Amino acid sequence: MKYAIKIHKISTVEELENSWNLNDYKVLLERFDFPNAESTNINELRELLFMAITDYEPNEAAAIVLEYKLSNHLNEGQIEQLSHEMLLDKISEEYPEINLHKDLFNINQLLYKAYNGKFHNTKATVVDFEISPLQNADATITKEIVLKCFAKNLDNHTVVLRLFGDQVNAVDPFEEADDVIWELEKKDTNYKMTTSDYWMSKDEFLNEEFEAVIDFFEEE
Template identity: 45%
Template sequence: MNYQVVIKNIDTVNEVEGYWSDEDFIALLEKFNYPDGATAEKSSLPELLEMAILDYEPNEAAQIVLQYKLGDQLSEGQIEQISNNMLIDKVCEEYPEIHMQGTLFHINQLLFKAYNGKFPNAKASIVHFSLTPTDGEAQKLTAENVLKLLNNGLSDRNLIKRLFENQISQNIPFPEAESIIWELKTEDNINYDLVTSENWINKEDIKESEFESILEEVEDVI
């Protein structure tokens, strides 16, 4: 199917609003030895958590939050190593398990804010764009569909194109797309917002803001 693609804007942000829920804040407060989170005013929970975090050394705090969010996927040794690496590197951009990078970003930025810059400052991109079919009705698209359609507007230096050139440009499966795009929202199947790392897509990566793309049916690889 043919699409008219318009990239309207890219917002660069330090945090993604709404990622941490009140339940997350209350659970984390308990893990940081503040048991009264459940009875506190909901609006005060982020500030209370920041204060509770500061009672711990940065790498200790990182271990606690990593265990909370990724304890079912990482060993104690991996958590300890990541907690130390987070103080010197943007682990959320470099970690080889792409499906964890989004969670690592949110953890990094929670700690960056609490410790006022002791952790490196990573950034996310919120891409606002429209995908209008020129020869059919609009359908809700997947992360894989979206990246393939955006391909024609991305410069050759874009990291996705450099690492996944075949997957993004050909009608073959691109399973990594679900991990590269952290959030994908649409209310009308035409106007979309996607959230990803600035490392994956940033303002400098856009060579064309309006262009046409063809979405082909992905062939199964035997």
């Protein structure tokens, strides 16, 4: 299948819009022994949470936020281990279960901001673009299609190409595409794609406009 892509903007960001809502902050404030926060201003609650968090040791705070966000995916021992590892490594880039990378990024950045450092600063890449199917290509744009198209326009040393070369080239199925791309939003003919800077950084994109021919895995 063939697609034409026009990139309007590539941004590097340190946090995702709407990654935490009013209720998240209120629940976390309770867990950090700051109950009954009356404010309905999300920025005020965020600042209160940052103050509450810094009353705890960094690994203790990490464990509380990890338990709140990921207790359905991680057991107590894994949470305890991650709460220490987050201070040493960029866990949101290195954790083997990439379906958790987005949540780990949001957790990491909340703690990074609260402690004004101490945790590693991690980043995300946001791409605003148009994509047009050519020659009867599938008009339903999926994360796999976007990722495979972008892969044709990335520096060869990009992590996503080094780790998923066979998937990009349809030698293997690309089930990981849904987790490599965190968000894919559509508005009219425009799209916004969000992923980790680890997978694709702003400097690794080669051209603003390009065409890409992609294939899909087929079992023999």
